[in-house]
Amino acid sequence: MSTLRVTAEELTVHEHPNADALEVAQVGLYRAVVAKGVYRSGDYALYIPEQAVLPAALIEELGLTGRLAGSAADRVKAVRLRGELSQGLVCRPAVLAGVDLERAAKEGTDFAELLGITKWSPPVPTTMDGDVMAAPELLPWVDIENLQRYPDVFEAGEPVVLTEKLHGTCCLVTYLAEDGRVLVASKGFGAKGLALKEDERNVYWRAVRGHGVPEVAARLAARLGATRVGIFAEVYGRGVQDLAYGTDVRTAEAPPGYAVFDVSAEIDGQVRWLDPAQVLEEGELPLVPTLFEGPYELATVLERASGRESVSGRGLHLREGVVIRPAVERYSPVVGGRAIAKAVSPAYLTRKGGTEYE
Known part of the structure; x- marks a missing residue:
């Protein structure tokens, strides 16, 4: 949010x-x-x-x-x-x-x-809740502002990447290279400096273990020479939100849907944001779909924000929207932080019976 x-x-x-x-x-x-x-x-x-x-x-x-x-x-x-x-x-x-x-x-x-x-704070279903602990080492996520509120974040013609915005729940994973500990949190808990204690019933831990995220994070930390690695992903499926992308988290036959949208790493004492597609090896973890790479134009963003989802490969339902970021990570004086924004589909905003869990 x-x-x-x-x-x-x-x-x-x-x-x-x-x-x-x-x-x-x-x-x-x-x-x-x-x-x-x-x-x-x-x-x-x-x-x-x-x-x-x-x-x-x-x-x-x-x-x-x-x-x-x-x-x-x-x-x-x-x-x-x-x-x-x-x-x-x-x-x-x-x-x-x-x-x-x-x-x-x-x-x-x-x-x-x-x-x-x-x-407004969305309700937290029991599958996304759990016992928590203080986690000062957790690498936090940041709120993404809406492009409609801040239309000057990007300049016309600036090279950008558009990825599909998924309607799930944000999962934060921090790997600590010094002792191999793994911290897992939702965006809400992470904002409070809290992590979820491991529980096989918790949807975040199920996704993290099911997709081998700790092992990938450890390899990534070694490749980057990082003391901490943060992997940020959307956990999705029926039982999480109303848009399910053909996945059901209520069954134990397969892990919940999981798609990485960002990576951060602490290297030489400095936290850097990294493009998952560039630092993760092919097939290591599922990534959110990339919908466009090229010069920034508002019309292109708004067109790609609407339509059918591409995660399932079958266009099962409407698309939530897109996330826009520059091809090269930079600071934005417009939002006072990372140059990153979202554009949301009007059909998504006005759909009936939608859920908005944290």
């Missing part, structure tokens, strides 16, 4: 193609349906992104009682309104009446705490 920030943004307002009383306010590459006549292009307003959880008072003020997602009807989720995809909320809460929103936009002020808005 990307980080939650509630910021003031400059709007570009478009006509709604299917509704006379509605318009579409654009923020970056996001588009949110709004009432007609409330905003004009060049206006500044607050943008509340998807996965934000709103307090009851704000929901009532915005006239959204009973209209948001989740069991408490308090979570912002992408919806289609009269055929147009609406992602996030554009508003001007009364508490900000005296605030210079244009200045706040330029300064990047985050209003989440002031408004009592928090980030």
Whole structure:
């Protein structure tokens, strides 16, 4: 999941193609349906992104009682309104009446705490839970920001690689070369500096053992001369999320689906991000599918983000989206970290009965 920030943004307002009383306010590459006549292009307003959880008072003020997602009807989720995809909320809460929103936009002020808005945390099924232990040596994963919120992460023509974004659960593995220990965590536990104690019932440990990840990590550490190696993968299948890619984690006949999307290594005291396709030998571990390598163009990214999944080789269901990264790892001043972003399929965002477990 990307980080939650509630910021003031400059709007570009478009006509709604299917509704006379509605318009579409654009923020970056996001588009949110709004009432007609409330905003004009060049206006500044607050943008509340998807996965934000709103307090009851704000929901009532915005006239959204009973209209948001989740069991408490308090979570912002992408919806289609009269055929147009609406992602996030554009508003001007009364508490900000005296605030210079244009200045706040330029300064990047985050209003989440002031408004009592928090980030939604997905539930954790028992197969993904377990006993934990402190793991300060764990190599952590980072949140990937959405390209629609940060469209300037990449420049037109920059060499990039697009890989398929899978709908599973993120599995973090850290191999410690000094003593051969293996630390396994979910993204949620890893963010807290915790690792899961080994348990044959746990889906992460089942995937890690079933695909021989510790042995691969040990060989990789030796090849790189690394003191720590981090292998980051998506664990997937029926029993994990609603998109299963033809795999069922509920049976013991085969390990859960597992696809590596990133590798990091501590070499000479410095942690480096590495391309799995370049540092892993062919067939050592399953990798997420590469969908495109070439010059960056927004149209290409959005086209590849939609369609059918390619993991199973049979196009069993829709694709979640893509992850974009430069061909050569670099820093991005736009996001203040790695130059990496995701683009998500509109069909994925608005599917019915979808699960979003951590």
